Amino acid sequence: MRLNPGPFEPFVYLLQIPLVFRVVGLGGFVLFSILTLSIAGEHSAGAVILGFALMGALWYETSTNVCRRCRFYGTWHCLGQGILVSRLFSRIDERLGESGTMLHGALLAAFFTYGLFWLWHEPMLGFIFTLWIPVALITATAPAGFSWRALKPT
Structure with a gap:
C-alpha cells in the first residue's frame, strides 16, 4: 500500500518520473559531491580523503547491495551505474534485508552529513x-x- 502525499500528490508524482530522477536526483548528487569535495579541499587534504572514502564506501555498498537487486540492473537508468555493476557483479534475485537497508541508509546519511x-x-x-x-x-x-x-515472484 502506498501512502497518499495529500495536497502535494501532483508534485510527488512529477518528482518520481525517471527524467526528474536523473536530472534532479542523480545530477544533483553529482553536483553535491563535486561542490562538497572542492570546498573540503580548500581546507585540508584529510577532509578530501575522508570524503572520497565515504563516497567510495557508498558506491561500493550501493553497487553490491542495491544495484544487483534492482529491476534496472544492467541498464542506463542510474546514468550507467547499472551497466558498470552488471559487468563487475552478477545479479542477486533475493530482496535486500533490513540490515542491508539500514547500512545503505547509514552510509547515505553519513555522506549527506x-x-x-x-x-x-x-x-x-x-x-x-x-x-x-x-x-x-x-x-x-x-x-x-x-x-x-521487494520479494521476487517464485
Whole structure:
C-alpha cells in the first residue's frame, strides 16, 4: 500500500518520473559531491580523503547491495551505474534485508552529513542543498516501491 502525499500528490508524482530522477536526483548528487569535495579541499587534504572514502564506501555498498537487486540492473537508468555493476557483479534475485537497508541508509546519511557540513561553509549552497536532499530522496523513491526491497515472484 502506498501512502497518499495529500495536497502535494501532483508534485510527488512529477518528482518520481525517471527524467526528474536523473536530472534532479542523480545530477544533483553529482553536483553535491563535486561542490562538497572542492570546498573540503580548500581546507585540508584529510577532509578530501575522508570524503572520497565515504563516497567510495557508498558506491561500493550501493553497487553490491542495491544495484544487483534492482529491476534496472544492467541498464542506463542510474546514468550507467547499472551497466558498470552488471559487468563487475552478477545479479542477486533475493530482496535486500533490513540490515542491508539500514547500512545503505547509514552510509547515505553519513555522506549527506559530511557534504552538508562543508556546503554550509558557503551559506547559500548549504541552504540550497539542504532543500535539495528531501527532493532528491523523493525522486529516488519509486511509486511501486523499491524493486531491491521487494520479494521476487517464485
